[in-house]
Amino acid sequence: MAYPTAAQSPPPRQPSVKVILTSADVQRVVDRIAHQILEKTQGAADTVLLGVPTRGAPLAGRLAARISAFEGISVPVGVLDITLYRDDLRRHATRAVGPTQLPPGGIDGMRVILVDDVLFSGRTVRAALDALGDLGRPAMVQLAVLVDRGHRQLPIRADYVGKNIPTALAENVKVTLAETDGVDEVRLYGEEPAR
Amino acid sequence: MNSYLLKNVSVLGAAPTDLLIRDGVVAETGTGLSAPDATVVDAAGLVALPGLVDLHTHLREPGREDAETVETGSRSAALGGYTAVCAMANTSPVADTAGVVEQVWRLGREAGLVDVQPIGAVTVGLAGERLAELGAMADSAARVRIFSDDGHCVADPRLMRRALEYVKAFDGIIAQHAEEPRLTEGAQMHEGEVSTRLGLTGWPAVAEEAIIARDVLLAEHVGSRLHVCHVSTAGSVEVLRHAKARGVRVTAEVTPHHLLLTDARAETYDPVFKVNPPLRTATDIAALRAALVDGVIDIIATDHAPHAVEDKECEWAYARPGMLGLETALSIALDVLGPEWDLIADRMSRTPARIAGLTEHGHDPAPGAPANLTLVDPAARRVIEPAELASRSRNTPYARMTLPGRIVATFLRGEATVLDGKAVR
Amino acid sequence: MIRHLLSGADLDADTATQILDTAAEMAAVAGREVKKLPALRGRTVVNLFYEDSTRTRISFEAAAKRLSADVINFSAKGSSVAKGESLKDTALTLQAMGADAVVVRHPASGAPHRLADWVDGSVVNAGDGTHEHPTQALLDAYTMRSRLGRLAGLSVAVVGDVLHSRVARSNVLLLSTLGAKVTLVGPPTLIPVDIAAALAPGTDVCYDLDAVLPSSDVVMMLRVQRERMNDSYFPSAREYARRYGLDGPRMNRLPEHAIVMHPGPMNRGMEITPEVADSSRSTIVEQVANGVSVRMAVLYLLLGGNNR
Numbered sequence: 001m002a003y004p005t006a007a008q009s010p011p012p013r014q015p016s017v018k019v020i021l022t023s024a025d026v027q028r029v030v031d032r033i034a035h036q037i038l039e040k041t042q043g044a045a046d047t048v049l050l051g052v053p054t055r056g057a058p059l060a061g062r063l064a065a066r067i068s069a070f071e072g073i074s075v076p077v078g079v080l081d082i083t084l085y086r087d088d089l090r091r092h093a094t095r096a097v098g099p100t101q102l103p104p105g106g107i108d109g110m111r112v113i114l115v116d117d118v119l120f121s122g123r124t125v126r127a128a129l130d131a132l133g134d135l136g137r138p139a140m141v142q143l144a145v146l147v148d149r150g151h152r153q154l155p156i157r158a159d160y161v162g163k164n165i166p167t168a169l170a171e172n173v174k175v176t177l178a179e180t181d182g183v184d185e186v187r188l189y190g191e192e193p194a195r
Numbered sequence: 196m197n198s199y200l201l202k203n204v205s206v207l208g209a210a211p212t213d214l215l216i217r218d219g220v221v222a223e224t225g226t227g228l229s230a231p232d233a234t235v236v237d238a239a240g241l242v243a244l245p246g247l248v249d250l251h252t253h254l255r256e257p258g259r260e261d262a263e264t265v266e267t268g269s270r271s272a273a274l275g276g277y278t279a280v281c282a283m284a285n286t287s288p289v290a291d292t293a294g295v296v297e298q299v300w301r302l303g304r305e306a307g308l309v310d311v312q313p314i315g316a317v318t319v320g321l322a323g324e325r326l327a328e329l330g331a332m333a334d335s336a337a338r339v340r341i342f343s344d345d346g347h348c349v350a351d352p353r354l355m356r357r358a359l360e361y362v363k364a365f366d367g368i369i370a371q372h373a374e375e376p377r378l379t380e381g382a383q384m385h386e387g388e389v390s391t392r393l394g395l396t397g398w399p400a401v402a403e404e405a406i407i408a409r410d411v412l413l414a415e416h417v418g419s420r421l422h423v424c425h426v427s428t429a430g431s432v433e434v435l436r437h438a439k440a441r442g443v444r445v446t447a448e449v450t451p452h453h454l455l456l457t458d459a460r461a462e463t464y465d466p467v468f469k470v471n472p473p474l475r476t477a478t479d480i481a482a483l484r485a486a487l488v489d490g491v492i493d494i495i496a497t498d499h500a501p502h503a504v505e506d507k508e509c510e511w512a513y514a515r516p517g518m519l520g521l522e523t524a525l526s527i528a529l530d531v532l533g534p535e536w537d538l539i540a541d542r543m544s545r546t547p548a549r550i551a552g553l554t555e556h557g558h559d560p561a562p563g564a565p566a567n568l569t570l571v572d573p574a575a576r577r578v579i580e581p582a583e584l585a586s587r588s589r590n591t592p593y594a595r596m597t598l599p600g601r602i603v604a605t606f607l608r609g610e611a612t613v614l615d616g617k618a619v620r
Numbered sequence: 621m622i623r624h625l626l627s628g629a630d631l632d633a634d635t636a637t638q639i640l641d642t643a644a645e646m647a648a649v650a651g652r653e654v655k656k657l658p659a660l661r662g663r664t665v666v667n668l669f670y671e672d673s674t675r676t677r678i679s680f681e682a683a684a685k686r687l688s689a690d691v692i693n694f695s696a697k698g699s700s701v702a703k704g705e706s707l708k709d710t711a712l713t714l715q716a717m718g719a720d721a722v723v724v725r726h727p728a729s730g731a732p733h734r735l736a737d738w739v740d741g742s743v744v745n746a747g748d749g750t751h752e753h754p755t756q757a758l759l760d761a762y763t764m765r766s767r768l769g770r771l772a773g774l775s776v777a778v779v780g781d782v783l784h785s786r787v788a789r790s791n792v793l794l795l796s797t798l799g800a801k802v803t804l805v806g807p808p809t810l811i812p813v814d815i816a817a818a819l820a821p822g823t824d825v826c827y828d829l830d831a832v833l834p835s836s837d838v839v840m841m842l843r844v845q846r847e848r849m850n851d852s853y854f855p856s857a858r859e860y861a862r863r864y865g866l867d868g869p870r871m872n873r874l875p876e877h878a879i880v881m882h883p884g885p886m887n888r889g890m891e892i893t894p895e896v897a898d899s900s901r902s903t904i905v906e907q908v909a910n911g912v913s914v915r916m917a918v919l920y921l922l923l924g925g926n927n928r
Binding site: 383387388389391392393394395396397463464465505508509510511512513 | 706707708726728729730731733734737748749750751752786789812814815817818819
């Protein structure tokens with residue numbers, strides 16, 4: 001990847017940006033979630049990790065890798081694109097549809113753990129549940145998130161939370177990961193981050 | 196009769212002078228004229244031209260009065276600076292008998308806004324099978340001299356030969372719509388890159404050129420007069436140039452739209468740009484303009500072709516071909532030729548009057564000449580709004596275009612038909 | 621974001637690729653337990669068909685329904701259209717019914733363009749006269765990409781009545797945009813001389829099918845109507861088949877990996893022999909299945925967001 005030139009580089013960060021989790025923190029939190037999953041699922045039996053794009057997908061992969069490292073258990077991983085199930089499609093220009101990849105064994109009768117980076121309004125999870133229902137019939141669905149920032153608009157809660165970050169509604173939590181953004185970090189913005 | 200004193204008018208672009216119209220003729224010109232009984236028209240900055248003569252107008256009456264009538268077409272013509280129009284024969288019923296041509300002629304007289312000279316059909320019902328009673332139409336009150344199946348080509352070479360020969364008896368002329376019908380079956384637009392891209396059946400240039408080539412040879416062979424309607428291709432110009440060099444008695448017209456618009460207009464699929472012959476390429480336009488200037492093409496004729504809304508607001512293939520022209524022709528001529536007043540007078544008045552045998556028309560405004568003239572404001576620019584046109588139809592291809600020049604007044608035999616840019620009735 | 625799909629030229633490489641990528645996701649839906657997506661719930665898609673084309677209509681209908689849109693079929697037969705209602709009046713009727721998209725098949729070239737002037741919703745050209753059929757080109761491109769893994773650099777021979785073919789026009793435009801090399805093959809009477817200049821400058825024309833076959837990755841056979849021989853486009857069906865029909869021996873001159881396509885319906889024995897049509901190289905059945913996926917992608921692209 002080319003180094004950004006002056007013209008391409010993002011505008012200076014807002015003064016109110018705060019790093020909540022550093023790269024080392026992110027790794028620790030992922031490890032902890034992996035352990036929690038192993039605990040709560042009696043060794044991740046009959047379990048499938050489905051990452052919700054964009055950043056849920058690499059997170060699911062990391063969780064599987066950590067579970068494998070800790071216990072030598074191979075947990076099937078997949079990707080669940082929820083674009084076509086969103087409730088705000090008509091509020092934006094048409095969104096690109098991403099790939100959905102279920103593990104070869106499918107999800108019927110399995111414990112599906114949805115993996116996402118930030119839990120906020122709960123609408124993404126609602127869409128993911130709808131999508132799951134059209135793909136098969138899991139025995140159980142759980143939710144793992146790196147960050148829960150509160151302000152739920154739907155009756156949804158996470159089963160595994162890396163870090164609870166109380167936020168104001170006007171604030172914004174931004175997760176970056178090495179796979180998608182080059183660096184592991186969680187930042188809190190006082191306003192919308194410059195994109 | 197009314198008298199009019201035009202103050203400070205520029206006759207064909209000459210130095211300003213006064214011009215007195217009285218008793219149907221130009222009575223006097225000169226500076227500082229006065230005539231207490233005359234209506235004074237301040238004509239400073241205006242150019243006087245001989246009243247324009249259109250050799251190719253569709254007035255649609257009888258038969259399609261919803262699209263145009265002799266009266267509305269006459270009003271359109273007067274507003275466009277015309278004092279005479281030749282009404283094409285493809286009405287319903289077809290103008291192929293003395294009765295129909297006399298009816299059109301009489302309706303023109305009643306409207307009284309321009310002289311309406313009917314054109315007679317060459318063949319019965321425009322069917323191209325047997326000659327209409329050309330002599331009867333020539334002898335009628337309408338005194339028909341031009342015969343045309345316009346809209347259809349007289350495709351049968353033997354029939355064309357006979358028609359050319361027959362009308363010599365009364366100094367008639369055959370105006371040919373040059374279109375080889377077998378080469379244009381289902382044709383929708385000019386055959387070329389654009390038609391290929393749009394998937395519309397092409398109307399090849401050769402379909403026009405082949406008929407013109409045949410007809411000039413026939414005219415030469417029988418020593419008759421031939422007039423070629425709406426020449427649209429560079430190849431046709433070359434055929435005509437060759438024929439004229441050989442001394443063939445052929446004249447030719449070009450329409451304003453073929454001097455300005457290309458086939459690229461079809462890309463919207465809006466049939467307001469569908470016309471027959473079709474809009475051609477920029478190369479053709481350049482050749483047509485040059486031929487109009489050097490005289491290989493003799494005149495501008497409008498092919499004013501009004502169509503009802505439902506015949507244009509539809510799929511391209513289902514639309515009727517044709518576009519309005521009378522109210523915009525002079526503006527297009529100005530745009531294309533510039534303020535070449537003598538050339539414009541020649542191509543739009545003197546020569547068409549001579550071809551049609553309209554002796555009262557086509558005379559420069561000078562003492563003793565019939566007062567058939569029009570006043571143009573060359574400095575004006577106007578935006579063409581279809582709804583503001585006097586035609587009963589709206590199918591102008593120039594909608595919302597800004598064009599130079601405006602007709603301020605038109606006089607027919609000394610009476611104003613247009614004053615202050617408005618028809619007097 | 622585009623509002624209508626009237627021509628292959630409406631699609632730039634990015635948009636076309638996005639449609640093909642989306643179609644791949646849509647294709648997965650066909651293999652699922654619930655063959656339905658909620659993306660176009662509450663949207664109304666009207667199929668306005670002025671020509672009989674059951675296969676295209678059904679394909680669009682299936683596509684719209686799999687995306688949960690409401691579908692209204694409006695065919696020319698037995699409707700006000702047959703009673704002489706103008707296209708414009710029909711458009712105003714559809715407008716009043718709240719059509720979010722109108723899928724139109726029409727015998728007159730350009731009719732979808734006219735319709736797009738008269739309705740607020742999106743217009744999808746499902747084949748207009750001898751002009752274009754852009755979703756057919758998309759499904760063809762999708763099929764080629766699925767079978768051969770890429771489009772850029774492919775040599776595609778389009779064989780037959782190019783002059784009257786809306787499939788050919790849309791394919792030349794789209795395939796050129798996506799980097800394939802198109803060679804048009806057929807008798808000179810059926811290939812406009814200025815086709816390359818009119819559509820895509822890199823397009824080649826060849827009158828000899830045998831010369832083109834050994835270097836073709838894809839051979840797309842166009843339907844040729846026997847009636848054309850009455851207009852002297854070619855002397856006889858037999859001579860046409862001999863010079864431009866794809867039979868077994870000709871098929872064997874193709875590279876090992878090459879595929880044979882046909883937009884259907886086929887004239888077996890005319891432009892293609894049963895041996896070729898039913899061979900493993902033939903993608904004709906896949907093309908039909910891919911049609912639904914591609915049309916889902918198109919409808920989603922046009923209606924899936926707020927693109928006004």
